[in-house]
Amino acid sequence: MLFDKNISDGELELNNSDYNVYTSAENIEIIVCLGNITEDCLKSVFAGAIEKESMIIKYINSKNGEYSIFSGPTEDLLEEKNTRFYLKRLNLEYVSTNRDLFSFMKRERTKLLEISKSLLKEESANEDKLSMEIIQSDLENLNNSVDNLNYIKTSLKSVNDELSNLSIHNEDQNVKFVTGNSDAGKLLDNLDLCYSANGSRLTIGGDGRNNQIFLATWIAKQKIQKTQERVTLFVIEEPEAHLHPHQQRKLSKYLIESFEEQLFITTHSPQIATEFRPSNIVRLL
Numbered sequence: 001m002l003f004d005k006n007i008s009d010g011e012l013e014l015n016n017s018d019y020n021v022y023t024s025a026e027n028i029e030i031i032v033c034l035g036n037i038t039e040d041c042l043k044s045v046f047a048g049a050i051e052k053e054s055m056i057i058k059y060i061n062s063k064n065g066e067y068s069i070f071s072g073p074t075e076d077l078l079e080e081k082n083t084r085f086y087l088k089r090l091n092l093e094y095v096s097t098n099r100d101l102f103s104f105m106k107r108e109r110t111k112l113l114e115i116s117k118s119l120l121k122e123e124s125a126n127e128d129k130l131s132m133e134i135i136q137s138d139l140e141n142l143n144n145s146v147d148n149l150n151y152i153k154t155s156l157k158s159v160n161d162e163l164s165n166l167s168i169h170n171e172d173q174n175v176k177f178v179t180g181n182s183d184a185g186k187l188l189d190n191l192d193l194c195y196s197a198n199g200s201r202l203t204i205g206g207d208g209r210n211n212q213i214f215l216a217t218w219i220a221k222q223k224i225q226k227t228q229e230r231v232t233l234f235v236i237e238e239p240e241a242h243l244h245p246h247q248q249r250k251l252s253k254y255l256i257e258s259f260e261e262q263l264f265i266t267t268h269s270p271q272i273a274t275e276f277r278p279s280n281i282v283r284l285l
Contacts, residue, residue: 001059002059003087003091004092009083016063019063027062028060028062030059030060032056034056036053037053039228040228041229042086042089046071046086050073055071056073056074057086069081069083090230090231090232093232097241099214101210101214119224132185135187136183207241208243211239211242212247223258233263235264236255236264237265239267240267240268240269248269248271249271249274252273252274
């Protein structure tokens with residue numbers, strides 16, 4: 001709630017069902033203690049709220065009330081703020097338990113490709129430009145070859161004849177079959193994921209494998225976007241989903257080695273927990 005940019009201000013207002021029914025709670029209070037604050041971007045945005053490299057952000061709400069956010073060096077010296085003013089410099093990247101690899105790639109692949117393009121050196125960018133021109137030429141040749149197939153020409157002739165008679169606007173237009181996309185740029189923006197094994201390309205399938213590819217792609221995106229201008233916290237719910245125990249242990253080690261930043265994981269798996277120091281594990285009952 002305090003650090004996820006995808007949560008709107010409206011969602012910070014809670015419903016009665018958000019309050020603990022077993023204790024008949026009327027209030028909710030969230031206190032976040034931040035330590036080891038050495039980054040210039042955080043020192044700038046929080047200014048006087050930091051003391052001895054630490055500070056507090058506090059959220060409070062009550063039934064039928066309005067939420068408030070405070071920040072300051074200690075709980076005794078908190079000042080109320082109008083918004084989560086720090087989100088540009090301090091935020092959170094969250095992976096929920098519902099990991100749909102293909103929806104994620106559909107949403108993120110263009111951004112991922114554009115970031116990769118922007119990081120290319122001039123020589124590599126020029127090489128890619130020449131390769132794109134070759135791909136476009138090959139694509140046009142491929143589509144022309146498709147047009148020349150007899151069964152393609154026969155199947156579309158009657159359609160185009162009727163289309164030209166149906167409307168004056170279609171007199172100089174013909175319907176054609178094309179191989180996915182006739183523009184190389186659009187073709188490359190809509191690539192499908194597959195993986196290669198023994199020289200063959202295989203369709204991605206299996207929830208465990210998809211989970212691994214999702215996390216690998218998500219982590220790669222975070223590394224590409226890494227900047228000194230902000231600090232990001234990472235939160236992953238149940239990374240062990242659909243994975244065998246030996247794969248869970250490998251994933252746990254990979255996550256530890258992949259992040260220098262603060263990483264939070266929730267898990268039901270002892271295989272995930274085994275790679276972490278006991279002092280870093282909180283057991284929730």
